[in-house]
Structures are given as C-alpha cells and as structure tokens.
Amino acid sequence: MAGNALNNFNPYLHGLYAPVREEVSADDLSVVGEIPRDLHGAYFRNGPNPASPPKGMHHWFDGDGMIHGVWFENGKARYRNRYVGTQDLRANGAADMPGIFEPSKDAPGRKVNYRDTANTDLVYHNGKLLALWYISGQPVAVDAQTLETIRTETFGGKLPRNISAHSKVDQVTGELVFFDYALYEPKMWTGNVSRDGVLTQFQEIDLPGPRLPHDMGLTENYVILHDLPVIFSEAAIRNRMWQIHVADQPTRFGVVPRKGGAPKWFEFPTCYIYHVINAWEEGDEVVMAACKMVPNGLKPDPKYGPYAAMADVLALRAQPFRWRMNMKTGEGCEEQIDDAVSEFPVVNTDMTGRKTKFSYHVLFDNCIEQRFTGLLKYDLETGASERHEFPQGVYGSEPAFAPQEGSAAEDDGWLVTFTADKYGNSEAHVIDARNFAAPPVARVKLPQRVPAGFHGVWAQGA
Numbered sequence: 454m455a456g457n458a459l460n461n462f463n464p465y466l467h468g469l470y471a472p473v474r475e476e477v478s479a480d481d482l483s484v485v486g487e488i489p490r491d492l493h494g495a496y497f498r499n500g501p502n503p504a505s506p507p508k509g510m511h512h513w514f515d516g517d518g519m520i521h522g523v524w525f526e527n528g529k530a531r532y533r534n535r536y537v538g539t540q541d542l543r544a545n546g547a548a549d550m551p552g553i554f555e556p557s558k559d560a561p562g563r564k565v566n567y568r569d570t571a572n573t574d575l576v577y578h579n580g581k582l583l584a585l586w587y588i589s590g591q592p593v594a595v596d597a598q599t600l601e602t603i604r605t606e607t608f609g610g611k612l613p614r615n616i617s618a619h620s621k622v623d624q625v626t627g628e629l630v631f632f633d634y635a636l637y638e639p640k641m642w643t644g645n646v647s648r649d650g651v652l653t654q655f656q657e658i659d660l661p662g663p664r665l666p667h668d669m670g671l672t673e674n675y676v677i678l679h680d681l682p683v684i685f686s687e688a689a690i691r692n693r694m695w696q697i698h699v700a701d702q703p704t705r706f707g708v709v710p711r712k713g714g715a716p717k718w719f720e721f722p723t724c725y726i727y728h729v730i731n732a733w734e735e736g737d738e739v740v741m742a743a744c745k746m747v748p749n750g751l752k753p754d755p756k757y758g759p760y761a762a763m764a765d766v767l768a769l770r771a772q773p774f775r776w777r778m779n780m781k782t783g784e785g786c787e788e789q790i791d792d793a794v795s796e797f798p799v800v801n802t803d804m805t806g807r808k809t810k811f812s813y814h815v816l817f818d819n820c821i822e823q824r825f826t827g828l829l830k831y832d833l834e835t836g837a838s839e840r841h842e843f844p845q846g847v848y849g850s851e852p853a854f855a856p857q858e859g860s861a862a863e864d865d866g867w868l869v870t871f872t873a874d875k876y877g878n879s880e881a882h883v884i885d886a887r888n889f890a891a892p893p894v895a896r897v898k899l900p901q902r903v904p905a906g907f908h909g910v911w912a913q914g915a
C-alpha cells in the first residue's frame with residue numbers, strides 16, 4: 454500500500470490533529486473578555502507536527518516536535534509557533550526517517566534507533582525551555598521568548614545519556630530532576646541538574662527487565678521510578694502495536710534518594726500509569742497521586758484500517774488514585790480518589806514535590822480519538838470536583854496553571870489552554886482557577902489552528 458493511502462486511515466493526521474505548515478508570529482492579539490493585568494508569563498504546548506506527509510506506517514508519537522506559545526503581559530497577548538530543531542530534523546529535514554512502527558535499524562552512535570522528535574513534553578529550567586521526548590531522547594534547549602532552538606542540551610557535555618519526557622523541575626531548589634530508560638536494557642537512570650545547569654548527580658538503577666514507563670514522581674527528597682507491566686516489543690510491531698501488557702507482572706514503584714542511593718521498592722496490584730498528578734512526603738510516608746489506566750470500553754474500529762490497534766491503545770481512560778509508601782515499615786497502600794474518567798493532570802508547578810490539594814485534569818468524550826471536551830478541578834483530599842466545559846464542538850489541550858504572583862493560596866491563579874474547533878479556529882483560554890466553572894475571563898484569538906498535541910507548561914515571567 455502506498456504511504457499516502459496508509460495516511461488516510463490514520464486519525465492522528467487529520468481533523469484536530471492535522472499538522473500546520475507555517476511558523477507564525479503575531480502580536481497584540483484580539484481578545485474576548487479581559488486578560489488579567491497580573492498575568493505575566495507564557496503558556497507553551499508541545500506536540501507532534503510531521504514536517505512532511507509520512508511515507509510508511511506513522512505513529513502519533515513520530516511527528517516532529519512543534520511548540521506553540523502565547524505570552525501575556527500588561528493585559529496583552531502574542532503568539533508564535535516553531536518546530537523543535539532536533540538533531541534529526543536539522544540533519545534530515547523532512548526526510549522520512551523510520552518511526553516507532555518501523556523495524557528498528559542499527560545506528561551506531563545513536564542512543565535510540567528511531568527519529569528522535571522531542572515532541573512530547575516541556576520543562577522550564579534555567580531560563581530556557583527543554584523539549585523532551587516520550588521515548589527518552591536528546592533534550593533540546595529552546596529560547597522562551599523566540600522559540601528558536603538553542604542547542605541539543607548536554608549540560609556542558611556532562612549528560613551521560615538521554616532525558617525522558619516528564620522529568621521535573623523542583624521550583625523550590627530550581628533543580629531539574631530527570632529520569633531515563635531504555636527499550637532494550639533492564640535499567641533506568643536518574644540524575645540532577647542544578648538551577649544553573651550543572652549536572653550534580655547521576656545513577657543507574659537495575660530492573661528485572663527493560664521497561665516502558667512514561668512518568669516519574671518527585672518529592673523533596675526522592676524520585677519515584679515506575680516499574681510497570683508494559684514493555685516495548687519488536688514482535689508486537691508486526692501486529693501494528695508498539696507495546697505489550699504483561700498481565701501477570703506487578704506494578705512496582707522504586708523510591709530513590711535524590712542525592713543518590715539504592716531504591717526502596719514497593720509492590721502494588723498490576724496497573725499502568727501514564728501521568729503522575731503530584732507526589733510529596735507526609736512523615737514516614739512517600740505519597741504519589743496519579744491517573745491509573747482503566748479499560749476504555751471501546752473496540753478497535755476497523756475504519757482505522759492498519760491503525761485500529763494504535764487508535765485503541767491511544768484512547769486513554771484513567772481514574773485518580775493515591776499510593777502511600779511507608780519508608781520505615783516498607784508497607785504500601787493504594788487508595789482511589791474518584792471514579793470519574795480523566796487524564797493529563799497538572800498542578801500548580803510551584804508546588805511540584807510538595808503536598809497539593811488541587812489538581813486540574815482534562816475530560817474526554819467517549820470517542821476513540823482523544824478529544825478534550827473540558828477540564829476538571831479536583832480537591833485531592835476529598836475527591837470533590839468541579840467541571841469547566843468547553844463549548845460544543847470546541848476541544849482543548851492539556852492546560853497549565855499560571856499562579857498569581859505573590860499569592861500563597863495554591864489555587865489563586867489561572868488555567869491557560871489552547872482550543873480548536875472543526876472549522877480551524879483556535880483560541881487561548883484563560884480560566885480563573887477559583888471560579889472554575891465560569892466562562893473564561895479571556896479568550897485570545899490565535900492566527901492559526903493549534904493541532905491537538907501533548908503537554909503544556911507555564912513559564913512565570915517569560
């Protein structure tokens with residue numbers, strides 16, 4: 454089958470997901486409502502945006518990374534989008550390097566065998582953005598004002614390996630705490646980069662086998678690594694899958710001292726987790742809240758042809774849970790916070806690693822394609838929630854929390870997200886976190902559509 458015909462079946466190349474071709478800059482955008490004068494900073498969102506139509510089988514994770522940003526200052530907003538200048542994009546342009554659905558190729562000197570796209574996640578560290586990849590790739594440093602790529606970040610040549618998406622910044626210490634994993638080696642790695650960009654710690658952790666984690670937990674003193682029952686499989690690729698679920702394998706969390714040292718492992722009933730809500734310490738306990746995957750209740754839809762299995766796996770459905778791990782007794786327990794289905798959780802990132810009461814998630818419709826119909830604000834202590842629905846036919850992105858400067862209240866601030874509708878109109882919505890169900894206080898009109906994508910981040914003062 455020719456490449457173009459295959460692409461017709463791929464839901465992640467069309468509609469809300471269709472890539473945009475232009476790199477656009479626009480100032481003084483028109484606004485419905487009023488941008489709060491105190492809102493000063495930028496919301497950035499990463500996502501896949503194939504630079505050319507894929508020639509072979511194309512996974513949603515394969516698209517070249519593109520960052521969309523909206524900056525707010527003095528009640529005004531500007532927008533810009535740029536590709537992430539990964540080594541692979543710069544070296545090969547739009548040339549069709551193999552994606553994760555294609556058989557891997559021996560590539561001496563490379564740490565992954567696939568097109569490394571940095572398309573998944575963003576952290577704001579040391580005054581720059583770092584674009585990070587799901588399959589743990591080379592971090593790419595990006596200017597937080599222009600979105601121009603600065604370099605492949607190696608921290609002065611000291612970074613020994615890769616950095617995975619969902620590595621985290623501790624806003625109290627300014628440190629970047631990262632993890633790395635490998636498709637073929639039974640190991641994970643963790644490390645620490647200081648506020649000013651110096652690698653200060655790196656260590657290797659042994660596992661029973663290679664693993665495919667997606668996130669980690671961070672507390673004041675620990676990293677929480679995920680040993681989950683999902684692994685990469687070359688064999689599965691032949692069945693148009695990319696990963697396999699090993700049903701009889703437990704879920705384990707490895708609590709590793711940030712300063713270095715052996716992990717303490719805690720075993721729980723088998724489950725998979727994409728995204729951590731937050732983690733913190735309470736006395737002797739390390740606590741992690743996360744969205745635990747539940748069956749999506751859907752069947753692979755033959756209309757997606759060879760992409761039916763991929764679309765089914767990507768139809769995320771999850772519920773919020775909390776795991777408590779006692780570092781003194783070695784005992785652990787799992788508690789369900791709520792039974793509503795949500796994902797892509799975020800918190801006030803000033804409090805990453807410290808106990809948070811509130812989290813903000815996206816809501817889905819029941820479609821196999823991931824469409825975010827609204828946001829949900831949780832009180833994590835009680836499980837109570839409030840909903841913010843987008844208008845009918847309007848779909849959002851993972852939001853980021855923009856704190857009110859100088860306020861000590863955790864939820865004093867705004868949620869910022871991009872939206873898109875089927876006509877190709879996009880906006881940036883600013884939602885008052887304390888008046889959550891109300892319409893946005895500001896809807897900023899964007900000059901082009903922002904395709905649905907992955908993760909967002911707020912950069913205060915950027």
Ligand SMILES: [Fe+2]
Nearest residue numbers: 618667728908
């Ligand atoms: Fe993610």
